[in-house]
Amino acid sequence: MEKIVEIKGLCKKFGKTEVLHDVSFDIYEDEIVGFIGPNGAGKSTTMKCMCNLIFPSAGTIKICGYDIVKEREKALAKQSSLIETPGLFPNLTGKENIEYFASYKKIPQSKIEEIIQFMNLGDGLYRRTAKYSLGMKQRLALGIALLSDPKLLILDEPTNGLDPAGVFDLRNQLKTLAKEKHVSILVSSHQLGELEKISDRYICINKGKIVENPKQMKNDSCYHITMKKTEQVEKLMEQAASVYSYTYQENGYVILVKENHKIQDVLHLFQKEQIEYEDITKKVIDIETMYSELYEA
Ligand SMILES: Nc1ncnc2c1ncn2[C@@H]1O[C@H](COP(=O)(O)OP(=O)(O)OP(=O)(O)O)[C@@H](O)[C@H]1O
Incomplete structure (x- = not known):
């Protein structure tokens, strides 16, 4: 199975405080991996390092074999993320948002059509996103993240604030992505029951260290x-x-x-x-x- 993520000895310091200590793990093709840990364990920091939003203090992160620091462009081209609240233009419709991001990334029309189908926003596609529910915003943001055909999707607490219907939708979308589109997914959440339903495996972290446990x-x-x-x-x-x-x-x-x-x-x-x-x-x-x-x- 192809290795999509390879993290070795990742450390991250904020000032003098080290919050990630020697974090290492791999993620393989088609896997949905649940990222688990209590508040402040280091999940978001790890994910931000993987997206190059913050720089590792030590260690290496490879996405599809490309080093996130030394081969930034190539590594980033292989992944997409939803780390914080979706950044959408509130005065544009869903469709206009998608088209804007697609033109920015030079995405072909056929891909845009495919993503619109996948998002399944119905009439909402033609409404301003200011009027969207959180679930709709999340779906649109996921669609935008998928425009570039990533091999890896990094999702930090994507179910936060979603109602049960939104959670079911997201679950189905993530499963489809992994099994049919061959996207590997790293997803963090405190909703353990939900993670259990979608994850093939778990990576557990506590106080900035990966917790070695056979049940992962x-x-x-x-x-x-x-x-x-x-x-x-x-x-x-x-x-x-x-x-x-x-x-x-x-x-x-x-x-x-x-x-x-x-x-x-x-x-x-x-x-x-x-x-x-x-x-x-x-x-x-x-x-x-x-x-x-x-x-x-
Ligand atoms: N920019 C920053 N400056 C200083 N410390 C930070 C910064 N970002 C995160 N930290 C610290 O790093 C540690 C790990 O935080 P992180 O947000 O990665 O945890 P988390 O597992 O995502 O937690 P949560 O489940 O609460 O979101 C915490 O102690 C946090 O206070």
């Missing part, structure tokens, strides 16, 4: 295997390279594997050692439990 992995890396608790099995798990952690609950082992699909390695080990199990099921990781464990909320 994709949802399909956690399994429950119904079987007897034995020393032999536990010894095997200790030695198995694919196993991150295991616990015994509800008549079986809850196993976290290091990469997706690596559970096969564990099952092969069982087969080799002639260890029997009754059943295996995938466990969905509950984001609220994960958050409480990570941040002791």
Whole structure:
């Protein structure tokens, strides 16, 4: 899978205060990644560094292989963002706003038509944006962000202030973008339930540091295997390279594997050692439990 974002050793100081310490993570093609952390954890600062709105104090950020500092233009051409309140012209209609930004970026008419369809603003397209609801503004801003066909979309708390219908719309749009248009998305939000619905995976940050936790992995890396608790099995798990952690609950082992699909390695080990199990099921990781464990909320 193509690496869309590669961040290594990112540090950011404001004056003498370092607010990001050695942040490193990757984002791959087609992924929706939820960016989680309490207030002041460093989410917006990381995102602003990724958009070159502020400069890293140390470390590197690559977007589609281009360094955001050394190859700024090329890196920025691959991404779009909604970081703060959408900057729209209130006296222009939605369509005029889109056309303005499109002419500025020399976007072909066919792309404009495609984006208008995607935004689905209905008659609102011909109304001044001063009259728009927040949800409509958000849709238009998303459309504008998509004009340049980005490979990466960075969204800082995009559901803030949206009513439930606006949240559903945005959710569907983001899923379509990732799965059909192959846009990778990094999205921060305090609405954990919503993040859980759209994210393939989470990156967690606290006090400017990435919190290493196996539950940041994709949802399909956690399994429950119904079987007897034995020393032999536990010894095997200790030695198995694919196993991150295991616990015994509800008549079986809850196993976290290091990469997706690596559970096969564990099952092969069982087969080799002639260890029997009754059943295996995938466990969905509950984001609220994960958050409480990570941040002791
Ligand atoms: N321009 C700035 N000057 C000084 N300190 C700043 C600046 N911007 C952010 N900070 C500090 O950096 C830290 C991280 O802030 P940041 O906004 O990145 O957190 P966040 O995770 O996005 O929080 P929230 O969820 O509240 O939006 C905080 O301690 C904040 O006070």
